[in-house]
Amino acid sequence: MMVAACGKSRESSQAxxxxxxxxxxxxxxxxxxxxxxxxxxxxxxxxxxxxxxxVTIDYQSIGSGGGIKGITExxxxxxxxxxxxxxxxxxxxPEQIFHxxxxxxxxxxxxNLAGVKTGLKLTPEVISGIYLGxxxxxxxxxxxxxxxxxxLPEQEITVVHRSDGSGTTNIFTxxxxxxxxxxxxxxxxxxxxxxxxxxxAKGNEGVAGTVKQTPGGIGYVELAYAVQNQLPYAFLKNQxxxxxxxxxxxxxxxAAGSAANMPEDMRVSIVNAPGENSYPIAGYTYLLVYxxxxxxxxxxxxxxxxxxxxxxxxxxxxxxxxxPLPDNVVKLAEARIKQINYQGESLYK
Numbered sequence: 001m002m003v004a005a006c007g008k009s010r011e012s013s014q015a016x017x018x019x020x021x022x023x024x025x026x027x028x029x030x031x032x033x034x035x036x037x038x039x040x041x042x043x044x045x046x047x048x049x050x051x052x053x054x055v056t057i058d059y060q061s062i063g064s065g066g067g068i069k070g071i072t073e074x075x076x077x078x079x080x081x082x083x084x085x086x087x088x089x090x091x092x093x094p095e096q097i098f099h100x101x102x103x104x105x106x107x108x109x110x111x112n113l114a115g116v117k118t119g120l121k122l123t124p125e126v127i128s129g130i131y132l133g134x135x136x137x138x139x140x141x142x143x144x145x146x147x148x149x150x151x152l153p154e155q156e157i158t159v160v161h162r163s164d165g166s167g168t169t170n171i172f173t174x175x176x177x178x179x180x181x182x183x184x185x186x187x188x189x190x191x192x193x194x195x196x197x198x199x200x201a202k203g204n205e206g207v208a209g210t211v212k213q214t215p216g217g218i219g220y221v222e223l224a225y226a227v228q229n230q231l232p233y234a235f236l237k238n239q240x241x242x243x244x245x246x247x248x249x250x251x252x253x254x255a256a257g258s259a260a261n262m263p264e265d266m267r268v269s270i271v272n273a274p275g276e277n278s279y280p281i282a283g284y285t286y287l288l289v290y291x292x293x294x295x296x297x298x299x300x301x302x303x304x305x306x307x308x309x310x311x312x313x314x315x316x317x318x319x320x321x322x323x324p325l326p327d328n329v330v331k332l333a334e335a336r337i338k339q340i341n342y343q344g345e346s347l348y349k
Contacts, residue, residue, distance in 0.1 A: 032060040033067020033080030035203040037285045065165015065191045079288040082167025084267035096291040103322035106246035107281040108233035112217040118232040124179035133197035160219035163200025165191040171283040175271040224321045240276045250279035251323040259326040296342040303347040
């Protein structure tokens with residue numbers, strides 16, 4: 001059976017269906033990492049199986065930190081991460097690692113308050129104050145003053161954060177470091193940080209589940225997890241002073257300004273982006289792959305899958321609440337994929 005070919009246009013990368021070829025090898029690709037894009041990657045793997053039945057792909061949602069560890073130690077064929085690898089992490093890898101962006105997503109602030117639906121307004125000062133432990137109750141004046149029409153209870157705030165190394169945490173703490181000098185100095189940003197307050201939960205799944213089970217809880221998760229768990233989420237005050245709902249449009253708006261200046265290696269932050277319609281806690285998620293592949297068959301199929309993902313795969317993004325890549329970012333990703341090689345020969349055909 002023919003697999004998806006590396007076509008030239010964004011509209012279609014799928015080869016026409018062919019007859020069964022007894023010489024075709026079955027190839028297994030193993031990946032692990034970010035939970036942020038897991039709902040989409042699961043969909044991609046299922047759809048790709050239809051066009052490439054001789055290729056099996058397994059992706060484990062273990063957090064970006066685990067993905068970075070796996071690709072560095074070469075225990076996986078590819079990894080997922082919402083946190084771009086740092087220079088020192090890249091230097092520890094045995095060979096050059098590429099960052100291939102797949103989609104963009106919004107990190108939302110979700111909460112469990114009886115009678116309070118989606119749309120609670122939160123400012124950078126309130127969010128950082130809650131996570132620093134300075135704002136302890138839901139009826140704190142800092143919250144009630146910006147939500148005069150919402151009846152907020154005199155209830156303790158239970159902060160929920162990730163317990164595992166997480167790209168979602170990296171995006172969230174990048175945002176907090178951007179908007180709060182106190183947070184930047186006391187805590188900083190990263191896939192794992194020393195949290196001043198709160199309880200930990202593993203994965204976006206764990207945080208969403210813990211908030212849902214904890215009256216008075218607050219947490220940060222990828223938008224799809226809040227929607228799937230029927231959790232409300234806040235509208236956040238952005239750099240332009242507007243309270244913005246996390247949507248595909250506002251996530252895309254956050255990326256619009258940075259897209260024109262996307263660096264060649266595509267490691268970029270889009271938190272607290274300028275623009276009236278920009279949602280402030282958004283980020284790209286990446287697949288991490290080695291430029292120089294050690295197994296020709298695996299490398300060939302990995303390249304085909306990556307090409308399919310940033311072309312045909314993008315059409316599945318919106319239904320799962322991820323924003324597709326801007327066209328110019330697709331072009332940069334294409335250039336990277338074409339450089340993936342085996343013994344100096346490009347695997348892009």
